Amino acid sequence: MIADMSIVLVGVSHKTAAVEIRERLAFVETHIHDALHQLVDRELISEGLIVSTCNRVEVIVATPKQNEAEAAISQVYDFLHRYHSCDSHLLRKHCYHHSDSSAIKHVFRVTSSLDSMVVGEPQITGQVKEAFQRAQEADSVGHSLTRLMNRAFVVAKRVRNETGIGSSAVSISFVAVELAKKVFETLKGTTVMLIGAGEMAELAARHLLNYGASRILIVNRTYENAKHLADEMKGEPVHFEEFEKRMPEAEIVICSTGAPHYLVNHDQVRGALDTRRNRPMMFIDISVPRNIDPAISNLDNAFVFDVDDLESIAEANRSEREREALRAEAIIETEVEHFTAALAEGDLNAVIGAFRREVSSMTFAELDRSRKRLGSLSEDQEEALRVMLNAIVNKFTQPVIKQLRESDDGHSPYLEAWREMYHHKDKE
Template sequence: MYVLLAGLNHRTAPVSIRERFAFCGTSLDHAYAYFKDQAEIEGTVILATCNRTEIYATSRDIESGMKVLRQFMSGYSGMTNQELEQYLYQPNCYQAISHLFRVTAGLDSMILGEAQILGQVKDAYQASVQAHASDGVLNSLFLKAIYIGKKVRTETRIDQRPLSVPFTAVELARQILGDLQGKTVMVIGAGEMSELTTQCLMENGIRTVIVSNRSYDKALAMASAFNGRAVRFDLLASELNEADIVISCTAASHYVVREDNCRPVLQARQGRKIIMIDIAVPRDIDPGLKDIDGVFMYDIDDLQNVVDANHLEKQKSIRQAERIIAAEISGFNQWLDSLYVVPVIKALKARGEDIKQKELRRAFNRLGKISEQEERVISSMANTIINQLLHSPMINLKEMAGSSQGHLYAEVVKNLFGLQIDVEELNKYGTSDIGEQG
């Protein structure tokens, strides 16, 4: 069994590409249904956030499994394989494991050490379990990854003074506007990200909060929490004249701040500065509006510039986290290699026993009546031949189980002897206690 990964993130693809891989509830259900129908795939976990879409899977054949993942991502995004190649990463088995551990530790995030990604990984894993899409290997892998994410944050304090997307959005607004005291913010969307951003803005001097959301009741509730006021979604364009900052983060699949309804209002400001920060994927704000005088527009990728300035302060924590991950990877890989090897050894023994019994029956039938002593001698000889033939392959397999090449040796032996490995047997091994600890 191999761990596969196909994905793209904020480092390999701009937001205009990443938004084509966004998943909502229905599309996620359809994706899991698709993978469950593919004979080449044993289990799947889909991790989809603003900054990444990654599909983790297990397969008994690397090439055919990877092909399924590529075909799905190409079909889902409407991109050709050639177009997809520029943005997609498909690391080998061990690199995929290391990558997931670094993701949950916050080392692969736009905001180094961010806490949100750990919760997002937990949610992604839980969604897979609920969809009955995971398997024993992925269960152990994701439980171990979540454990590592917790351990890194506890031991390195990499998330101290955490830099989140909302915090970075506020820093960007401060760079453009200077002091935020007395400014007015319009927040589009009333979800968790919007609330966190509003809280951060209030802590930095924002005077007035305007909230607009497709559900007016939710907008009222959030506005009340911040002593602000709510605006109906169809009237949000008219409120742009009052705002100094616009933070937009909805789950809409299309632009909600559009040229047709917002350009006249923004032009009427006559160059008065307005910062529009779009932290949604897919994007909420039509990028065509940025050519209007006084409009400063940023999407989630632009936040990276603010983040980079804070990385130097966290280098020590990064080195500590990398050491923790390296130690945990070593243990997990040893377990995974034994997972490849143990079922092959069992199947090899079973094949030898099957051949021995079959040939003994044939020999005894041909010999006719023989004495018990003769039968014992013949049986002992057959047993010795089989044991001697299989001794070296099994010893070498056991020795290689703890190395990074264990799975390759197991695959070679499996193919040389034409062994059939029971998937249920593999899954049984995959549910060991290698997962979450402590």
């Protein structure tokens, strides 16, 4: 239960709605400031944050009143309805909403990539961070959401560090990167040679470049095609007749052509390895029928993988990820508990502090009023009076504080009453 405010969330994701619905609810980045202002201008909404990606839209808000979560949720639905001119029945049908600890949990899960289409994919954390930044720029987030989001980023980091959720590749092209890293450690400084123009091979090559490969040689039977792709990928086109001569330059050779026979054979690779003074080479064959002679694998320092090898790793990683996701869920559970407890605790301390200050200032005000009649006091006497009054304040407040702490289950009407009396007063 969150002290003076509630956190509420309304969202739509790939799990609840098809892309036709999601794209209608998506927020355009250039208009996000405007949308955020419209959101927080609404009644019951004091802070707001919008995460909009191709897989999801999440509207997270803080409402300053307690027990108004339902009303705040309606406000958010109404906001979506008006902003996107979208039928409200349709909204209610495809969106989900959460409040308080369930909202906190959802935010943690989304940020930690547990709710993603590919569980563990790392982009979502960055996207949420960006959304939070936009909201900060638009000045639509305050203390509550800042605290929530900062915790969410810590949780995401914990999940990443303490589970293997993001550590394995689940698509063929990422598997190629993973394998290359197990041979070369880092892709920095490596050269990739791409033979043919299969889509999957091209994707794998792009991933290798993204992960640090520094150069790409593109070979195609039709030089024009090679040149075209090379322009696009900032690579170097190579004539088909020259590929054997250039092969020793490459650490990684990816092959995907329609040729019905082996293009890269044992002797060529032996020659290439000699030229390279045995620095290792990796071959990825994505063509069917295969274009790279599997016997190359018998050579020291040469490693050959075909499409089946890549697929089997991807498959194994997918089930591994599901197991790790369970561990991540456990982390999220405890984090949600801690966060809600910390919020309630913070609130209780504020009430107690306010109560003590109130009683103490009343008491010392009385002392000031009686000063005239007391006449002038020595320093010792002054000190003795202070000690005495403080003791009275403590004696009086202690049982009350004890009672407050004991009855703090978050819903105590007792605590509510004290909050009404002192916490609000303190703020004024």
